[in-house]
Amino acid sequence: MKFLTHVIMSEDVLCPNEGSRRATAPQPRASAVAIKRDASFLTVLLLLAAFASAQTLTGNLKNGTTNKPAAGDDVVLIKLAQGMEEAARTKTDVQGNFSFKLDDAASPHLIRAIHQGVTYHRMAPPGNTSVDLQVYDVSKKAEGINVTADLMYLQASKGELAIMRLFAVDNTSKPPRTQMNEHNFEFYLPSGAQIDSAQAQTSGGQAVNTAPVPEAEKGRYAFVFPLRPGTTQFQVTYHVPYDGKANLDPKTLYPLEHFVVILPQSIQFSSAQAGVYEEKQPPTPPGAVAEVAAKVKPGQDLAFAVSGNGMLQAENSSNEGDGSATVAPPQARGRDTRPGGGLGPPIDAPDPLQKYRWYILGGFAIVLAAGAVYIAGRSKHAAMDVPSDLAAPIAPVIAKAPSTGRSGLLLEALKEELFQLEVEHKQGRISQPEYEKVKAALDQTLERALARSAPK
Numbered sequence: 001m002k003f004l005t006h007v008i009m010s011e012d013v014l015c016p017n018e019g020s021r022r023a024t025a026p027q028p029r030a031s032a033v034a035i036k037r038d039a040s041f042l043t044v045l046l047l048l049a050a051f052a053s054a055q056t057l058t059g060n061l062k063n064g065t066t067n068k069p070a071a072g073d074d075v076v077l078i079k080l081a082q083g084m085e086e087a088a089r090t091k092t093d094v095q096g097n098f099s100f101k102l103d104d105a106a107s108p109h110l111i112r113a114i115h116q117g118v119t120y121h122r123m124a125p126p127g128n129t130s131v132d133l134q135v136y137d138v139s140k141k142a143e144g145i146n147v148t149a150d151l152m153y154l155q156a157s158k159g160e161l162a163i164m165r166l167f168a169v170d171n172t173s174k175p176p177r178t179q180m181n182e183h184n185f186e187f188y189l190p191s192g193a194q195i196d197s198a199q200a201q202t203s204g205g206q207a208v209n210t211a212p213v214p215e216a217e218k219g220r221y222a223f224v225f226p227l228r229p230g231t232t233q234f235q236v237t238y239h240v241p242y243d244g245k246a247n248l249d250p251k252t253l254y255p256l257e258h259f260v261v262i263l264p265q266s267i268q269f270s271s272a273q274a275g276v277y278e279e280k281q282p283p284t285p286p287g288a289v290a291e292v293a294a295k296v297k298p299g300q301d302l303a304f305a306v307s308g309n310g311m312l313q314a315e316n317s318s319n320e321g322d323g324s325a326t327v328a329p330p331q332a333r334g335r336d337t338r339p340g341g342g343l344g345p346p347i348d349a350p351d352p353l354q355k356y357r358w359y360i361l362g363g364f365a366i367v368l369a370a371g372a373v374y375i376a377g378r379s380k381h382a383a384m385d386v387p388s389d390l391a392a393p394i395a396p397v398i399a400k401a402p403s404t405g406r407s408g409l410l411l412e413a414l415k416e417e418l419f420q421l422e423v424e425h426k427q428g429r430i431s432q433p434e435y436e437k438v439k440a441a442l443d444q445t446l447e448r449a450l451a452r453s454a455p456k
Contacts, residue, residue, distance in 0.1 A: 073113055080110055177229070184227060185222065261291040
């Protein structure tokens with residue numbers, strides 16, 4: 001660039017043989033000034049372009065177990081402009097530092113750090129020049145692993161029983177460590193169960209599809225997914241053939257403060273042993289009931305039977321014409337809550353479901369967001385699964401749409417989901433192919449919901 005400027009400016013130097021001609025011809029002088037101005041502008045543009053193309057992204061990797069720099073770990077730069085493309089790879093130095101030259105600073109990037117075989121991720125949105133990550137040492141068995149939530153959503157219609165099992169696992173190990181082994185988190189599925197989807201999510205991360213691995217014992221599965229410090233959520237959705245009644249045995253493998261079954265009030269619930277479950281009213285969905293077992297020990301008998309049909313519904317939705325039983329009002333079962341309606345727990349008594357309120361709300365939210373999926377009416381020849389791209393923090397069992405108008409709550413949830421999708425797309429938190437796939441599914445669901453809500 002200096003050479004180019006020097007050449008242009010040198011044209012303005014008077015040569016001995018051209019002095020008089022330059023003096024009587026002002027036009028070439030004006031042209032030289034214009035050329036110098038254009039050259040200066042070009043210089044600025046080239047410098048800006050060079051700066052943008054050569055932007056450096058730096059970062060630091062810290063070992064949260066030892067509180068020391070994570071030296072010698074692999075760090076991968078992933079470009080998210082069109083899918084997930086590995087752009088560069090390096091190792092941290094003795095201070096845990098790393099750096100990358102960004103060929104395209106305008107695109108979002110993802111930093112992936114690999115420590116003792118476990119990956120950790122951090123977004124690097126456009127404009128960011130520094131990203132720090134924390135990793136943890138890996139142990140096959142870490143202390144402080146506790147299952148804080150074990151919820152089962154259940155609904156049935158037209159020959160199928162649809163179930164979603166939701167687990168929340170806390171890792172409070174001190175010092176913090178990541179637990180990882182071949183049987184990291186285990187659970188049971190009933191005989192004949194067919195898995196529709198399964199996902200896992202670490203605190204602050206995106207839900208990812210992860211297939212449970214069948215073990216030697218029939219009906220026993222394991223999520224081979226790292227339990228990083230914090231909360232890890234697992235969700236598995238499955239269905240079994242249903243002739244109007246079924247016996248289920250959750251067979252919990254971990255100590256639990258509460259085990260919760262959420263089902264429509266039109267489905268009858270009966271515990272195999274008296275006194276194991278207590279009926280409660282969940283915060284959502286309406287018209288549902290929660291059966292709660294407290295202080296559950298590993299291997300405790302939690303078996304129960306269900307009979308009848310019913311679908312979990314949004315507010316003001318209708319079952320008319322779908323073949324399922326009409327849902328009774330929320331207070332039709334359980335104790336009478338009217339004044340003088342009988343003695344019950346004091347109004348200020350702690351509700352065990354309050355502790356799991358956000359798990360329940362977050363779980364049912366995906367029913368509204370996914371919306372209009374005909375699980376109860378599907379057959380082996382015409383199956384429709386919930387798109388994995390519609391994953392929320394935790395995704396529960398997919399719900400069948402009623403044949404008449406959907407509630408305003410469903411429409412609002414769909415609009416909110418579309419808004420959040422656009423935000424994530426603008427922030428580079430979702431790839432373009434995934435964005436297009438999710439948006440198409442949501443648009444189609446929204447159109448169907450609007451069509452059902454329109455007056456006929």
